[in-house]
Structures are given as C-alpha cells and as structure tokens.
Amino acid sequence: MVIFLAKRVGYMLLTMLVVSILLFLLLEVNGESVAVKVLGPYTSIEQRNIWLENNGYFRPLYVRYFDWLFGIATGDFGQSIRFKAPVSDILWDRLGNTAILGAATYAIMVPVSLTLGVLAGMKEGSALDRTISLTSIGTTSVPEFASAVLLAFIFVFTLGWLPGTSAMSGGFDPVQLILPVLVLFLYGFGYLVRMTRASMAEVMQTPYIRTAILKGLPYRQVILRHALRNALIAPFTVIMLQINWLLSGVIVVEFFFAYKGFGALLLEASLNQDIYMIQACAMVAVFVAVTTQTIADIGYTYLNPRIRLGG
Amino acid sequence: MTDNAIRSARPSKIMQYLRRAALIRESWVGSIGLGIIVFWVAMALLAPLLAPFPPNAQYVPFMAPGFNLPPTGTFWLGTDHLGRDILSRLMWGARTVLFYAPLATFCAYAVGILMGLAAGYKRGWIDDVLSRSADVILSFPILVLYVVIITTFGASGINIVLAVTFASAPGIMRIVRGLVLDLRNRDYVAAAQTRGESSLYIMFVEILPNARGPLIVDACLRVGYVIITIGVLGFLGLGLPPPDPDWGGMVNETRGMAMSFPHMTIFPCIAISSLVLGFNLLADGLREVSLRD
Helix, strand or coil: CHHHHHHHHHHHHHHHHHHHHHHHHHHHCCHHHHHHHHHCCCCCHHHHHHHHHHCCCCCCHHHHHHHHHHHHHCCCCCECCCCCCEHHHHHHHHHHHHHHHHHHHHHHHHHHHHHHHHHHHHCCCCHHHHHHHHHHHHHHHCCHHHHHHHHHHHHHHHCCCCCCCCCCCCCCCHHHHHHHHHHHHHHHHHHHHHHHHHHHHHHHCCHHHHHHHHCCCCHHHHHHHHHHHHHCHHHHHHHHHHHHHHHHHHHHHHHHHCCCCHHHHHHHHHHCCCHHHHHHHHHHHHHHHHHHHHHHHHHHHHHCCCCCCCC | CHHHHHHHCCCCHHHHHHHHHHHHHHCHHHHHHHHHHHHHHHHHHHHHHHCCCCCCCCCCCCCCCCEEECCCEEECCCECCCCCEHHHHHHHHHHHHHHHHHHHHHHHHHHHHHHHHHHHHHCHHHHHHHHHHHHHHHCCCHHHHHHHHHHHHCCCHHHHHHHHHHHHHHHHHHHHHHHHHHHCCCHHHHHHHHHCCCHHHHHHHHHHHHHHHHHHHHHHHHHHHHHHHHHHHHHCCCCCCCCCCCHHHHHHHHHHHCCCCCHHHHHHHHHHHHHHHHHHHHHHHHHHHHHHC
16 A cells, blocks of 8 residues: 555656656746746847846756756745736635635535436436436536626626626625636536446446345435445546646636636736746646546545555 | 348448448437537538628627618628627638637547557557656646647647647547557457568557547547637637637627627627537437447
8 A cells, every 4th residue: 555655646746747847848948038028028138148147047957947846846936927926925825716616616516416427327318317418418518608608698697696707806705606616517517427427327237236126125225325335436536637627617717707716827827928927837737636636546546445456 | 131132232431431420310419419510510611602791891880680781781690899790700710610620639639549559559668658648748737738838839720739639639549548458459450460460550450440439439529629629718818810700709809898798799609509519419429329239
C-alpha cells in the first residue's frame, strides 16, 4: 500500500514538473517579449534591457526556470501585470469564490445524477430509462453559454425572479449563485447520469443480483443493499474527474455572470497577456486536476474489492 | 435462398458501406439526429442560394423577427444591432462551424490514431513515452488549455484546428490504444505476422478496420464537443475574427442587449444547441444499432 501511494504521488509530482516546464517554455522562453508584455509596447530597447537586467532575464534559461520553479513552490508567483499587485494576493481570493461555486454545483449535481442514473440503470430499456437517457443527452448538447442565455431570458428578463449578474458587489448573496450553479449543473449532470446508469446496468446483470432476486429478497433491498454498493464505485471516479471538467466550465459561467472567480481571472489574465498570472492560474488548475485524479485512483483501488495491491 | 443469391452477388465496397449506414433507420433517435445534421449541412451548402441577404450587409438595426422592409424583403428572424439579417448570418455561420469542427476532429483523429496504433501495437518505450505525454496533456482542464494556447498564438481558424488537435489527440490515442491492445492478440493478426507482413500493414489493414465501430461513435460525439468548443471560444471573444458570422461570436456581440432584444442572442443559441444535439443523438443511435448485431 505504501509503495502504491508513493508511486501515485511521485507520478503526480512528475506530471506537475512537466507541465511547469511546458508553461515556462510557452510563455517565458523569449525574454524580449516578456519585457514588452510587462512594460508595454511603447517602451524603448534601453528601458526593456534595464528591466531584463534587473529581473535576471539575462541568466541562462535553466537558471531562470529553476528560480521560477522555486518561487512557485514557495508560493511566490510574481507580480501581476494587469492587477499591479502580487499574484498570490488575488489568486487565493478568486479561488475561494470558485470553490463556493463548485461546492454548490456538486451539492446538487451529485445526488440528483446518482439517483437518476440508478433509476435508469435499474431497468435497462424501460420507459423511465429512455426518458432519463434522452434528457441527459439533451442537456449535455446545450453549451453553457447557450443555457445561460436561455435561463437568463426566462428567469431574469421574463419572470424577473433572479438577478442577471453575480458580481456580489454588495457582499455575498446566495441568490446570485442560483443561475451559475444551474447552468453548470445542466451541462454537467448528463455525463454523470450516463456513467452511473452504465455501471448500474452492468451490476444488475451479474449472477449475485439474480441470486438475490431469486431467493426472494424484496426488490428495494436488492437494489439498496446489494446493487448500489458495487454500482457506485465507477461513478466515484467520475465524480472526482468531473472537477477537471468543472475548472473548464467555470470560465464560461463566471465570464457570463461576471462572478469574481478563478475562471474569470484566468480569462482576464490570458486576454491581457498577464503572463505571471496565467502561469499561476494554469499551475493551480493542473494541480487541482492532478490531485483529484490521484485521489480518484487511490479511492478506486481502495473501494474495489476485486483489486488487490501487490505493491 | 434469395438472401444467399444477393450475398453471392458481392456488392461493391461502397454499396456495403451504404447498406450498413442505412441501418441507422432502425433507431428513431439516430434518425432524428441524422435529420438535424442533414438540415444544417444543407443550410451551410446552400447558404449562397437560400440566404435572403448577404451576411454582412446592414439594413435597419434591432428589428424584431418578421420585420418587413418593402423593397428589400422580409427579415424572418429579425436583424441584429448592426442591422444585419440574423437568418442569413445563421446560414453562413453554419458554413464556418461545419467546416472547422469536422476538420479539427479529423486532424485530431489522424494524430490520435497514429499515436494509438503505435503505442498499442509496438508497446515498449514508445507506449511509455506516448502514454505519459498523453497523461500530461489530459491533466489540463481542457478549456484552460484552449484559452492559454489561443491567447498566446492568436485567434484564427487554423489555430483553433491546431489547438483542438493538440488537446483531443491524447484522448483519442487512449481509446485506440485500448482497442488495439485487445485486437493485437487475435488470430488474424497472428496470421498476418506469420505471413511476414510489415507492422504498418498489420496496423492499418488488419487492426484499424476492426476497431472502427467504437471509433465512429466516439468521432460523432467528438464533433459535437468541438462544435461546443468553437462556440465557446467565439463566445469568449477568442473565435474567428469578425465580421464574418460565427454562432458563438453572435451571442457574445449581442448578449449585452439581450434584455431589450432577446431574439438577437437566442437564435444563435438555438442553432448551436440543435446542431450539437444532432451529433449526440446520432452517436446514441449508432451505438444502439451497433450493439444490436
């Protein structure tokens, strides 16, 4: 078990390292263009050279890389060009806001999709199954910006029930979270439903379920006590991996609803070529993605009795 | 008896494919999906003939659907903030999306299949290197990758195709690799190896055609995702440069005025959703039909 854990964590660190090299090469290999982005296009060569000299950009590439990597590892991401403040000051705040949005989405998405998936997979091919499956295909087909427009049209413009932006300018307001969460939920739940359904349908075909039914157990009990335990192993992995997807989804939703979160920050940084902010955001995003992936791997192994760890 | 007679006639390869493709009629879900796709393809192809107005020509702005301007004609879906006919722009926009989405998917598949065949059939260090690189790329949240790539290299059609290829090829590689790992132990592969066929021949002639079923279903779903991606990039202002119509861009340009003139924003949303729905339904139908036999 210890060897397995060490392997997974080592593997995760290796991925992060490769990602950091890629990001560094993509954004900082050319010192001259970094200076243009930081100082602006209307600066003279002399000004740029002074800046490059002062910030150590004339050192060899690998020295710069290790210096940068050390900074990131100790939480120093540099100075944001766009916000004129240390990157870390802004980043953690925004990340917290996105965590709230993500947690709210998950709190709705996970129970609803697991229930629907189990109901659909219980009787494959039934009318209920077809309805749930088709609905989930339908909702996954609507891009987030389209469902945001349509929902805003219904609930904001026509009915006037909900606010159309979620900037939270007057302090935290849960009502402003409803539409962003709904949009993320609609786009994301179909996939989880289909995964749960497939897993449940597979379990329902196994001999031990047939035995349980044939020995006369009530159907409820067969589902709740026998089928669910095995059917929910695969969705667990999917739920963890969906966090990776959520980090994409928040970019659109936060942009649309003007929510001050991580996704909107990444987009703003990218559009303004705020390279230190882009690097920090991308590293954080990949860190979250890789961590959840590792947890999913470990959890899957731990939950699945059929996998025995040989080291 | 008659069945045998038909079979012995050995229909041409093309007829065989067409006959297989016609199986989609057995799934009503798939048929509806195919119908939607055919509709949009027809719109895209016939846009120069059918579109009532040139896509970038300006008339009266902010007009509601059905607005009639006597000498010039009727604007069935209204006009946008610059007075351009929305119906015509949707038709021309279908051209853009139906050109770039399949092209990007095709490129991603070309790269992904090559990588997957090499990794699954050759194994060894090639497999290790390819699989590890795929893991690294797949560890990025996908839109983060798109946004960083597009903002660094600039927004253009070719960059969108390259970004989609770069981000999707690893996922396709994983699927192909999994299929190849299963197929490489089949007898016909062993037979080809004994005949002394080259690895290239075995990979492309023996293994790949037998892996096509799941790949076709996946390709259908993937075209849908790529359409969403192109739409999202357009919506974020990272899509194709204006003024040429692009559905995501149309939503982005008009959403600030959606409160007073919702038709400008809603029609492009419906267009893109319906097209993606078409591909997803077709994929579902294909899966259903292929599981049946």
